[in-house]
Amino acid sequence: MLKFSRLLAQVISFAVFGVALAYFSNSPSYTYHDAEMALIMVSFSHSSERKEECRRFTPEEIAATAANMRRPMDCKRERVPVYIEVMLDGENLLSKSYNPTGLSKDGASSIYERITVKPGQHHLLVKLRDSGREEGFDYESDTTINIKAKELFVIDFRKELGGFYFKRDE
């Protein structure tokens, strides 16, 4: 191969490599979320009630326990799952149970859900059950939201604040 041809082929090789680097370092683009849609995030951690109610130890049981291990109540660690329902304009978008974390199932249940919705005005209803009851809900909240395309609307929950609260950006 002639010296010039070799040099040219070398330049072309480097150019091809350079173009590949330049192109694939930010192309082709990827659509993560439809720009015409809004997003509702349900995200919170919540410790539900214990599966079994605490029981007071009898005096005999306390007496039979080593002095340094004595305590008045016997509480099993396991908690019940947190059950949640999200309704938008009467349509059920989410109904799911979340198990408590931890090997003994005694940690908080962690909820993190993405729900893509059409932008516009909607009636939002959220319900949560965190006790051992079979039916009904322990917390319930509703609101009217006006959400734009690409906008993020967050459904959070804090027991100490009274239950559900909704936020865009704080």
Added chain:
Amino acid sequence: MLALKKILRIGFEHVEDWFDIVFGAKWNPFYQLGALGWFYYWIVVVSGFYLYIFFDTGVTQAYQSLEYLTHEQWYAGGLMRSLHRYASDALVVMMMVHLLREFAMDRFRSPRWFAWFTGAPMLWLVFAAGISGYWMVWDQLAQYIAITTAEFLDALPIFGESIARNFLTDAKLSGRFFTLMVFMHIALPLFLLFVMWIHIQRHATPKVNPPKELAIATLSMLLILSFMKPALSQAPADLSIVPTTVNLDWFYMPIYPVMNNVSGLTVWILLIGATLLLMLVPWMPPGKRAAVAVVHLDNCNGCSRCAADCPFSAIDMEPRSDGSAYKLEAVVDASNCVSCGICVGSCPTATPFRTKSELSPGIELPDDKIKELREKTIAASSNLTGDDRVIVYGCQDSLDPAKLAEAKVGIVTMPCIGMLPPSFIDFVLSKKLADGVFLTGCRDGDCDFRLGIRWTDDRLAGERDPRIRKRVNQDRIGKYWAGMTRRKEFFKELTAFRLRLNKLESSQAEDKIKTNDSSEKIDA
């Protein structure tokens, strides 16, 4: 897996043949993948240092500081940012091609497991370091990466509180987060450097620097690219808005769309499973291992040549254990020995001229004894006729004796051409076993055992012990490093060599006639 490997190998060799023509064996990038990886790593480190000086770890300042570097200081900061990005991308390309190539060439078995095994965690470190860097820009791409990565991490049942919750609103984000990311982005590459250092520990004279010309060319390409298409940020991150379309760096983020569409736990299982599978590849069948080199102390004079020539640091020189007057003896570390036989080629006692005692050198391979090599040489020469009788010595991976039958030459193979002591060439020519000796092996610059071709060239050129004797006529030695694919060129070179031998014979015959004529005249 064998078929896939063979297809890959042939594919690589054909592409590399073309690059050999264009770049030459010395500059062929495919023979410098590891070294180029190191080179790109250093570019990333140097450019990263510069960026670190100006990077601000505030929530809003992070983006602004990079915008300042990119637009206000485009000639230095912008250039460094682009170099940082493109060199990182090139590092991924080198790493992946290097991995695929070593797999195709079957260079991961026996003691080579170590480099392969330590290479697997490097993949995680390179990707984690690169992704943490994109995170720091805090543009919409960073926001997307932050959310997706956090969701991915949350899939592991080890975090009490969801990490992804930190990216729900801007109010939850603090400058401490960016400080953490800076720490990660420095700590991960530092740890990567440590693993890279471990990765090459079992290689004698590892290639960590590409040839100067190749380094200059690749750096020039990156500089031109950085000026022509500078790395830019996307729109600033805004947690109240969902990132919609993002421009991913596909070298680092091909897994991200998968993370968005498959459960996090599945992706974890896939990634960890693939990594473990990759790490176990050296022990997958067929895993036949040849017997390692053994030292015969009776014939070892402790000259250290074998230790100096071993490409895998498998030989140590230790104090004599047999009470001999020599100070040192060679000791083979079986866990590092790849049974290439290069140590045998370096041993001054591996000479075929020895006849009074049994031919047993100071070091040799039990499966390929030097005595057998002499017997094979004599046997190969027995059927040769004419004035261009040639013995071809070649390595097992490059020479297929069946395909060479038509060439009508004597063929002797060994694990690596570096196993051939130069005295064998002297032996063949001085004993008139053949008129010429032709050497072949892997392609120049890509010896399967790293240094076999280099040491052979040096020994024949008289630049490395054991040197070929001066009495050997170099015109009667030919060589062509053919590899698996260059059979046509190999025959062309062999034919040309034979023609040279014919001419040599003719001119020597003429000289002989002239000498006889002149002596007759003198007599008359």
